[in-house]
Amino acid sequence: MTTRRPLVAGNWKMNGLKASVPEFRRIVEGYDAALRARTDLMVCPPATLLAGFAAAEPGSPVGLAGQDCHPAASGAHTGDISAEMLADAGAGAVIVGHSERRADHGESDELVRAKAEAARRAGLLAIICVGETREVREAGRALDVVRGQLAGSVPDGADGENTVIAYEPVWAIGTGLTPTIDEIAEMHGAMRAHLKERFGGQADRIRLLYGGSVKPENAGEILAAADVDGALVGGASLEATSFLSIARAYL
Numbered sequence: 001m002t003t004r005r006p007l008v009a010g011n012w013k014m015n016g017l018k019a020s021v022p023e024f025r026r027i028v029e030g031y032d033a034a035l036r037a038r039t040d041l042m043v044c045p046p047a048t049l050l051a052g053f054a055a056a057e058p059g060s061p062v063g064l065a066g067q068d069c070h071p072a073a074s075g076a077h078t079g080d081i082s083a084e085m086l087a088d089a090g091a092g093a094v095i096v097g098h099s100e101r102r103a104d105h106g107e108s109d110e111l112v113r114a115k116a117e118a119a120r121r122a123g124l125l126a127i128i129c130v131g132e133t134r135e136v137r138e139a140g141r142a143l144d145v146v147r148g149q150l151a152g153s154v155p156d157g158a159d160g161e162n163t164v165i166a167y168e169p170v171w172a173i174g175t176g177l178t179p180t181i182d183e184i185a186e187m188h189g190a191m192r193a194h195l196k197e198r199f200g201g202q203a204d205r206i207r208l209l210y211g212g213s214v215k216p217e218n219a220g221e222i223l224a225a226a227d228v229d230g231a232l233v234g235g236a237s238l239e240a241t242s243f244l245s246i247a248r249a250y251l
């Protein structure tokens, strides 16, 4: 049986200023030997803070990630940031296809796939997000829609080294609502089965994170669910205390 090392990643979204460096330091300090033995930990701050966080804690075992990247390495794309630039700033990973980007910027599966390919080109781990809306879940189409997003967004050649998938039901993000543990396990099982059809045994090495209202109070139950290999945490990752206490569910 394949053992997948868990990953707890904090997506800070559009939050954080230079004054957040001490909070990042508290996360690094709290990532003690016991936690390091059990789980990877990663912070995804706004791009403006990546280099500052990297400089504040050189060689830190807490990974850094961007929240988006452009498919191209450089060029005339005002306001965009490439995967190569994120890597240069100290990131080892990048989130692509978050539902807020799919909604706010009309990102398609095809574009998300191109971004995931750009991440690989730059040597970054791609954290590819998928997840259904409330309407889709109520219509009983969540599994089909997420399978479709995976088919469209995950590039050929995805493996456990270059790809993490985050299942984030849109209706659970920032709402305090979560699917039941059975629903999470059902979705993660379906995602694993879908990836196996396409990538064979390699699918057993791809980590599947759950995201959407993960808090210290529900982390233990969610992270113990079948085929859940970690969490992508939003609001609760902004404070070291709550973020670390979610990761401590692995102790």
Ligand SMILES: O=C(CO)COP(=O)(O)O
Pocket (backbone or CB within 6 Å): 011, 098, 168, 172, 173, 174, 175, 176, 211, 212, 213, 214, 232, 233, 234, 235, 236
């Ligand atoms: O979107 C999320 C992480 O990417 C989840 O956000 P919340 O944890 O705030 O619900």
